[in-house]
Amino acid sequence: MARKLLSGIVALILVAGFIMISGQAMAAEEKKPEQFVGILAYRTGPFAAGGSGFSSGMEDFMALINARGGINGKIMYKWEECETAYNTARGVECYNRFKDKMAYVHPLSTGITYALIPKGTEDKIVIISSGYGRADASDGRVFPWVFTTPTNYWSQNTAKIKWIAMKEGWDGKDMANIGKYLKGLKIANLHIDVPYGQETKPILDSMSEKFGFKVRHFPVPWPGIDQKAQWLDIARRYKADWVINRNWGVSCTIPLKEAARLGFPREKILGVWWCGAEEDAMPAGPAAKGYYSTNFHGVGRDFPIIQEVVDKVYGAMKGNIAFTRVGTVYYNRGFIAGILNHEAILTAQKKFGIKVLTGEEFRWGMENLNVTVERIKEIGAEGLMQPMHNTWQDHEGGGVVFYQQWDGEKWVSTGEVITPMREYVRGLIEKSAAKYAKEKGIKLRTGP
Template sequence: QNSPFTGFFGGLEDYYALLNLRDGGVGGVKLTWEECETGYNSDRGVECYERLKNKGGGATLVQPLSTGITYRLIERATADKIAVMSMGYGRTDASDGRVFPWVFPIVTSYWSQNTAKIMYIGSKEGGMDKLKGKKIANLYHESSYGKETIPILDLQAKKYGFTVNHYPVPHPGLDQKATWLQIARRFKPDWVILRGWGVMNPTALKEAARVGFPANRIVGVWWSGAEEDVIPAGKAAVGYVAAGFHPSGADFPLIQEILDIVYGAGKGNISPQRVGTIYYNRGLISGIITIEAMRTAQKKFGTGKPMTGEQMRWGMENLDINP
């Protein structure tokens, strides 16, 4: 609750609230959900999971919203037969459902995003062959999330001939002065990849400006590319680019419906000013995918029935949201 990620849960819970208010739930079943404050701490995440997994008849799905917690829950959720959804985060190789049948890193992954960032840098340099001899600094949050792409970057460095140095930033990331001096004065990279989280992001942009490193040579992860990440940095963020996999803005019929029905009834889960922001829309999309998987499961196992973890896993595995 004390991070920019409140936007994510605002969007997610607003969508659930809309379905309850407008439709009476999903297939005649009212939606219920539990919150648990983890503080982005993996031990607390495990405690939350164990305390809540059997509540209300048992969890249909768990969303950790943390790569570290996702790693810790894989074996537990598999044993408990509860599907784990990690949209755009978590353990990338869990995409192989033959090995990880209960984990769903859907839409995209950190490895795919990392490839997109390297291709973007290559395009700015005039082609992938122009990466040879270039230097890239990988500034990462010192956590499972931050470390997820290090092996991939090392392999890509060998493939394309660039040099990559990795710079960890301890949580929460407020002290980066010495790190940026190493980056700008010693390594002198052509590009910086910002793999930050929370307050680490605007701090990094401010420190880059302080040492004279141009913002338009910094490419961020999609957890470093929301309003909460750049507005606090002010002018230091001008020119900065970050990855993404969905649009922002409130000019969508669904969001207008949420404002009319949910916020009109005083049932909103976040400040109305944050509706339509990057993290809010990401949570909304996560909710849409969750519910469509639930509808898929109900078609097979029975409309009007709450879905078990096993049934939800089938729904996730057989989800098809193509028009």
């Protein structure tokens, strides 16, 4: 018995050693300089669906660039993953592990974003929170190192209200008469009762005053497995016309089932983009059919660039996730994050020369990022991503919101692309950022 165990251990060590040596041998083949990317992933834990799709999408994009010969043909991407399991302390550890090597990071969790904002500012590392984190970080004067490109929660919610007005018959053009269609509407804001869920309460309240619709907030206690009481309230007592589903992870799916049980039309539920993935709708089965959700990018595989990934990356067996998940919502989200980083790198390399970028140079690239419609076509991502144009003040850049509907099997884009009420949101962002700056004693930036 003991001998068997011993020989088993020896065999294991041999295999491990072999794997390590072969890994190093593979690493030794590359000679081009490398742009290091630290990835804070969570492939385990309650939100693994989001974390694994996002990081794999980003990695696949970088693998594609490497397969094409690198950034501008001279610099290769090199990435390393660190598992956070959506845990803030672990995320900070991962950040510290990579901070000497990397120029930018996607924290991929609201908690980690908050912890990293002061650290990134100090270490001169760009923090990109695409569609999560602090909405007021879009103000580059107060948050020089944080970007919310392409959009943030507040913009999203104004776009949601516009979309609802359009469903009620508004033509989508004249902001002056939008109030006519919204007046008297009852909107239920079903949100998970953590800071992330509460973040949009003020903007919805402020819009309801402005446009004359009614909004009521229905908090769902974490982790949101049981929402019977809230739904009884929404459907029977409050009799909501529209429901905004602002949940996360498993709590995204429950509303669909509850609505089906109470006969509330699923076509009247509009999800946040973190509730708009296959993993959110699929478990609800037929109950999910007709459910709408927002997004800030396209879904599916019908884009030239994703076809190229299928060809070159998965064709060469270098994919980073199960092939079936290519083209899913979270995957594409990570994928466009990869494109965004890449465009910023290209922009910065035009100024600083083709070399491995530092955080400061990368930030310059982000602040001068201008992804036009033509450029998107050139990339092969038409319909996958939106035009983005950052400045040193505006770290949001894009801001348009896509809509999609679950047809029972997959997400189908509705084709609507709605611009949020940008000036209105910008005012609120600046107000909130100014408050933050005052609290922290930050001097506003006055130039790039």
